[in-house]
Amino acid sequence: MPSIADLNRRNFLKTAGFATVAGATASLTSTAVNAAPSAMPKLANGKYDFDTVYNRVGTNCARWDSAARRYPEGVFKYGMGVASQDFECAPCITDALAERVNHHNWGYMGGTDDLKEEIVKWNGNRNNLDLNPDELTISDGVYPGMIAAMRAFVPAGGKILIITPAYSGFYTMARAANVGTVDSQMVIKNGRYEVDWDDLEAKMTPDVRLLIVCNPQNPTGNVWKSDELHRMGRLALDHNIVVLSDEIHADVVRKGHKLTPFAAIPDQEVVNNSLSFVAISKTFNMAGMKNAYFYSKNPMLLGRVNQYHWADLNTLGVVATVAAYQHGGEWFDQANSYMDENHTFIEGYVRDNMPNVVYTRNEGTYMTFLDFSSTIASIGNEELDNLYGRNTPEENFQDWLVYNSGTYLNPGSNYGAGGEGHMRLNIASSRSVLKEVFDAMASAIKRA
């Protein structure tokens, strides 16, 4: 029985050299699509099967295929970067899409009332959040909403403030909106990332117009507590800064932690100074379906963002999203438990087998942010630079890991101040894949 690495490698070699999307799509016929005749079945014990590897290679997916294209020599084996899940999706999504595909007309869609209704229900049931459909704007991603907000609130020469390490996309959005960025780096206290409150306040200068809060925080995995959010929000309000709360990872919270949506902070003034940006795309792995939303309890703030926002929704994306909200709860709860156990597996693996790698306990999201500083130091920055010549030590180390273990991670330098020496790894895979990935990295590091 070949391992997933062999399968992926062989498949990759078959498609190696394809440079275009069309080339990648051509390999679909021989891979995942043929292997998926029906929606994900339940096992006899009532559980969904997240252990069986669902091979995504050859579907032009960003996580596996885009990474493979960067290393045409065939050294790439494991795509552990991009934040998507490797699991087969919830069966209710496949069923709803199949049913809609049986109606053969694809004219303009008429409205999103049913979608709004499901968003309101999900947020009420899961997070005890009281939303009103009038407070919601449907979007085709978190990006378009946040970029619109940056355009609406930040004048020429103005900046957004980011608590870092933070999602690299915030810098991409800032570039798209033509606004500057300022980082406020977190500190690690007792093994947890904490806000450096003095630094955060010092960075709230008059040219800063927005504070970006990411909850749960990508890539550190922090799930912010209500009092932490309140303190961030109060500081922002005192300095005339509007809060944008990115809650795309809202549902992916580990056992023992609880999400507080920013809009649920018990201080209406602070809540009225914020907008929240949410999607169910991380929950159900539907980023390719292009569906998200934002809301505010303050109609004036919402109206200003709406002036700069235009969404182009896709019929299938809406069908899939409504189905997930309506019928996907059980699948997600099982997937979330599985991912929680993946985090626990990694914590134990690093402790027992990778003494030079520092693990910080994750509270939410399916990312983990590992500190490889001592491995990077022992290989040597100069040596890494001579070998790969990229912009940062972390980017060089990204190449080093691919060439020495086949594993592709995201370089910490993408995530702002505090990302030095770190690499981001996506844990949303079958555990056998994670085991292979960590065995490969551990033995490469031992040889270094």
Ligand SMILES: Cc1ncc(COP(=O)(O)O)c(C=O)c1O
């Ligand atoms: C914190 C965060 N915000 C936004 C996004 C991207 O959102 P979208 O694909 O809906 O534009 C991601 C994707 O990984 C993310 O992690």
